[in-house]
Amino acid sequence: SQQGEEDPQALSIQEGENATMNCSYKTSINNLQWYRQNSGRGLVHLILIRSNEREKHSGRLRVTLDTSKKSSSLLITASRAADTASYFCATAGRSNDYKLSFGAGTTVTVRA
Amino acid sequence: EAGVTQFPSHSVIEKGQTVTLRCDPISGHDNLYWYRRVMGKEIKFLLHFVKESKQDESGMPNNRFLAERTGGTYSTLKVQPAELEDSGVYFCASSHRTAEQYFGPGTRLTVT
Numbered sequence: 001s002q003q004g005e006e007d008p009q010a011l012s013i014q015e016g017e018n019a020t021m022n023c024s025y026k027t028s029i030n031n032l033q034w035y036r037q038n039s040g041r042g043l044v045h046l047i048l049i050r051s052n053e054r055e056k057h058s059g060r061l062r063v064t065l066d067t068s069k070k071s072s073s074l075l076i077t078a079s080r081a082a083d084t085a086s087y088f089c090a091t092a093g094r095s096n097d098y099k100l101s102f103g104a105g106t107t108v109t110v111r112a
Numbered sequence: 113e114a115g116v117t118q119f120p121s122h123s124v125i126e127k128g129q130t131v132t133l134r135c136d137p138i139s140g141h142d143n144l145y146w147y148r149r150v151m152g153k154e155i156k157f158l159l160h161f162v163k164e165s166k167q168d169e170s171g172m173p174n175n176r177f178l179a180e181r182t183g184g185t186y187s188t189l190k191v192q193p194a195e196l197e198d199s200g201v202y203f204c205a206s207s208h209r210t211a212e213q214y215f216g217p218g219t220r221l222t223v224t
Contacts, residue, residue, distance in 0.1 A: 010158075029198035031211060042116070043203065043215035044187065088155065094209070096142065099168065 005061075006089055006103040014111050019076040021106040023070075023089030030097040031065075032065055034074050037105070038085045046087075079110045114138065118204050124222045126147035130192040133219045136184060137186070137206030145213060146179060146185050147171075150200035173198075194223045 007022045015051045023032070031050045032091055035043040049065045049072065056063045064073040088106050090100040117136045125131050146158040158177070159169040163184035163191045172179070181187040191198055201220050205213040206215070 033212070035215070042118075044204075045212055045214060079218070083130070089156055090155075096168065097211070098160050098207075098213075099157045099171075100145075100147070100155075102147075104154045105216035112205075 006087070006106040008106060009104070010107045010109070012076070012109045012111065013079055015079060015081055017079055019079050019108050019110070020085070021074050021087055021108070023074070023103055024073045025072075025089075025091045026102075028069065028092075028094050029067075029091045030094050031061075031091045031092050032072050033100065034061075034063060034072075035088045035090060035102075036085045037088065043088065076108075079108075081110050081112050083112045084108060116206050116214055118202075118216040118219050120219060122220045122222070123193035124224065126224055127193055127196055128193045129192065130193055130223060133189045133191075133202055133204075133221070134165070135187045135189070135206075135216060138214055141208050141214075143207040143209070143213075144181060145207075146187070146189055147203040147205065147207040147215075148200050149203070150197070155203065158189075171187055172185030186224065193208070193223070196222075196223050199223045 013037045033048045034046040037043050045095045047063050049063050065072045086105045088105045091104045119134045123171045142163050144161040147155050157171040159180045160167045164181050178190045201218040203213045203218045207213045
């Protein structure tokens with residue numbers, strides 16, 4: 001069964017706006033990671049947040065984690081056309097932290 | 113530093129034929145993983161190597177799939193004989209430790 005589920009499935013925003021997407025998961029985790037996939041390319045690792053962390057920043061990215069609600073959010077601030085991509089959350093379990101479980105992804109389109 | 117590379121980028125074969133996918137991990141990464149995404153579904157874990165040893169192959173769909181990593185460097189994933197439902201994108205990833213996995217661009221497999 002799917003561990004991570006992203007919401008929304010698709011998002012269209014204007015350049016300069018912020019984009020927020022959410023991820024919910026089912027079982028206890030060691031960490032949660034966000035990846036980006038541009039069309040036809042591989043997955044690019046964006047950020048990792050551990051289960052004992054609540055918030056993490058990397059450039060224009062802000063990730064939060066609420067383990068009590070089993071959810072995470074990814075915020076991209078001041079979006080650019082180059083941010084157009086699919087975004088995936090992936091969880092690593094406590095007992096097997098090498099095995100990533102992915103959600104179906106959120107497709108983000110940034111309009112110029 | 114070169115990233116994870118995969119070959120071929122796209123393969124089209126007929127049902128019943130054999131296909132071998134190759135992955136070259138980042139130099140020095142002992143951990144190597146295979147994932148796949150079949151149409152409309154989420155990315156799923158197939159297996160994990162540490163050097164040349166299979167640590168976990170619980171995600172391999174059936175015995176038509178064989179992964180090897182002789183010498184602990186590059187890995188191959190052979191599908192024999194291929195079936196229609198094997199179509200999808202096969203990703204390889206590598207990591208130094210298990211936390212952050214670096215993905216290749218994927219091989220798109222089409223079985224007709």
